[in-house]
Amino acid sequence: MKNFNLGKFEDERKAMVELLRRRGIKDENVLRAMEKVPRHLFVPEAFIHYAYEDSALPIGCSQTISQPYTVAVMTEALEVKPGDKILEVGTGSGYQAAILAEMGAQVFTIERFEELLKKALETLSKLGYNVVGTVGDGSIGWSEFAPYDGIIVTAAAPKIPKSLVNQLKINGRLVIPIGDLEVQELYIIKKIEEHKLDIKKKFGFKFVPLIGKEGWSEERFRNNGR
Numbered sequence: 001m002k003n004f005n006l007g008k009f010e011d012e013r014k015a016m017v018e019l020l021r022r023r024g025i026k027d028e029n030v031l032r033a034m035e036k037v038p039r040h041l042f043v044p045e046a047f048i049h050y051a052y053e054d055s056a057l058p059i060g061c062s063q064t065i066s067q068p069y070t071v072a073v074m075t076e077a078l079e080v081k082p083g084d085k086i087l088e089v090g091t092g093s094g095y096q097a098a099i100l101a102e103m104g105a106q107v108f109t110i111e112r113f114e115e116l117l118k119k120a121l122e123t124l125s126k127l128g129y130n131v132v133g134t135v136g137d138g139s140i141g142w143s144e145f146a147p148y149d150g151i152i153v154t155a156a157a158p159k160i161p162k163s164l165v166n167q168l169k170i171n172g173r174l175v176i177p178i179g180d181l182e183v184q185e186l187y188i189i190k191k192i193e194e195h196k197l198d199i200k201k202k203f204g205f206k207f208v209p210l211i212g213k214e215g216w217s218e219e220r221f222r223n224n225g226r
């Protein structure tokens with residue numbers, strides 16, 4: 001058990017999970033984690049009463065906490081097992097990392113914005129989650145702790161980053177949005193062999209851009225006025 005009181009917003013969390021179940025999320029481990037983790041502690045105080053609505057919310061630095069359905073879809077696609085080593089690209093609020101840690105994963109997370117990383121790690125630590133984080137270019141991964149059983153990317157790339165694929169174990173999974181700056185497909189990539197991937201896609205997602213060497217360039221990002 002983690003160090004938080006489940007009583008506050010308990011009904012809202014249960015309602016959120018029931019909505020996710022109705023929307024097609026089947027992995028009970030994902031649903032249990034999302035019923036347990038207090039999402040309201042990962043959003044700015046001004047938005048706390050919207051924390052369990054199925055919507056993305058601003059968290060500062062032009063970033064967002066993903067809507068619960070998106071978190072559930074991505075986590076389910078990752079097929080997390082207890083003890084798995086998972087790399088998260090884009091720490092953001094820390095909520096996704098908390099879900100992974102609640103499911104028993106060993107979580108490493110990388111974030112561009114030091115302000116967001118610091119706040120996320122503080123929240124995670126208070127809740128009893130031991131997550132390792134760093135500031136850096138998530139598009140090239142975190143080779144120090146590779147290989148990973150899974151990599152989850154919470155920002156959209158124009159193409160599949162080779163560095164992330166290289167840091168996956170054989171049979172590991174990479175879940176990443178790929179597309180333009182307006183709309184993306186969610187790629188669910190399984191590394192079958194060193195140079196063989198199985199790729200499945202889900203349609204209709206929108207994420208903030210993945211900025212970095214193997215993502216969108218800062219210059220192009222500025223030129224698009226985003």
